[in-house]
Amino acid sequence: VVFESSSAASxxxxxxxxxxxxxxxxxxxHCVLGLATGSTPKALYAELVRMxxxxxxxxxxxxxFNLDEYYPMEPDSIHSxxxxxxxxxxxxxxxxxxNVNIPDGLLSxxxxxxxxxxxxxxxxxxxxxxxxxxxxxxxxHIGFNESGSLQNSxxxxxxxxxxxxxxxxxxxxxxxxxxxxxxxxxxxxxMEAKQVLLMAWGEGKSNxxxxxxxxxxxNQIPASFLQEHHNVTFIIDKAAASKL
Ligand code: GLP
Numbered sequence: 001v002v003f004e005s006s007s008a009a010s011x012x013x014x015x016x017x018x019x020x021x022x023x024x025x026x027x028x029x030h031c032v033l034g035l036a037t038g039s040t041p042k043a044l045y046a047e048l049v050r051m052x053x054x055x056x057x058x059x060x061x062x063x064x065f066n067l068d069e070y071y072p073m074e075p076d077s078i079h080s081x082x083x084x085x086x087x088x089x090x091x092x093x094x095x096x097x098x099n100v101n102i103p104d105g106l107l108s109x110x111x112x113x114x115x116x117x118x119x120x121x122x123x124x125x126x127x128x129x130x131x132x133x134x135x136x137x138x139x140x141h142i143g144f145n146e147s148g149s150l151q152n153s154x155x156x157x158x159x160x161x162x163x164x165x166x167x168x169x170x171x172x173x174x175x176x177x178x179x180x181x182x183x184x185x186x187x188x189x190x191m192e193a194k195q196v197l198l199m200a201w202g203e204g205k206s207n208x209x210x211x212x213x214x215x216x217x218x219n220q221i222p223a224s225f226l227q228e229h230h231n232v233t234f235i236i237d238k239a240a241a242s243k244l
Pocket of ligand 1: 036037038039040041067068134135136137138142143144164
């Protein structure tokens with residue numbers, strides 16, 4: 001779906017999340033949201049905060065799982081996705097702290113694989129992700145599933161692509177200070193989500209949007225796997241749609 005602006009698109013995405021959360025509430029069920037970081041979902045989260053404050057949207061039945069976190073990473077570092085999520089969303093809504101899940105960037109190396117398996121088991125025990133929000137990296141990554149990630153890949157520690165580190169280096173004050181690794185939910189759990197909204201704004205994303213949507217499905221562009229998802233919407237602005 002192509003919108004005039006990223007702000008109109010973000011509002012539409014927020015409306016859909018509102019609908020899913022409240023329909024679960026009316027059934028007295030929890031709602032499992034898969035959440036993304038990056039600049040793309042910021043306006044979406046601001047709109048959800050507004051809906052909470054002005055329209056009474058409650059997140060008390062929401063259990064959230066973030067896609068990824070840099071590794072190693074202190075949760076209160078200005079670069080951490082924990083801190084990002086608290087600042088843009090969690091600090092401003094009524095989600096229960098025990099219902100927030102974000103990959104732990106402080107684990108010792110030996111514990112990562114068991115931790116990742118538990119992260120997935122927790123999602124499975126809740127019946128899977130009801131709605132997954134995604135951004136997209138310039139190389140087509142979803143979460144931190146870089147080029148070469150398999151469609152059945154699991155939650156794991158990954159090496160970040162050079163291009164991803166270059167894109168993040170501005171935030172980290174230089175390429176050498178940019179983390180080399182991250183923990184990410186695998187492609188498999190994303191593909192198992194009942195509904196996926198992928199968002200992208202701006203000319204800079206137009207090429208990868210075209211390739212993800214129009215090229216043959218390939219692990220070189222992990223977002224292209226979504227062509228095989230049964231309920232996915234690409235919510236994009238005119239600029240990101242300009243090469244379709
Ligand atoms: C990061 C995140 C992704 C995000 C992507 C795009 O690498 N791990 O989840 O989708 O970057 O970022 P942005 O939204 O800032 O363009």
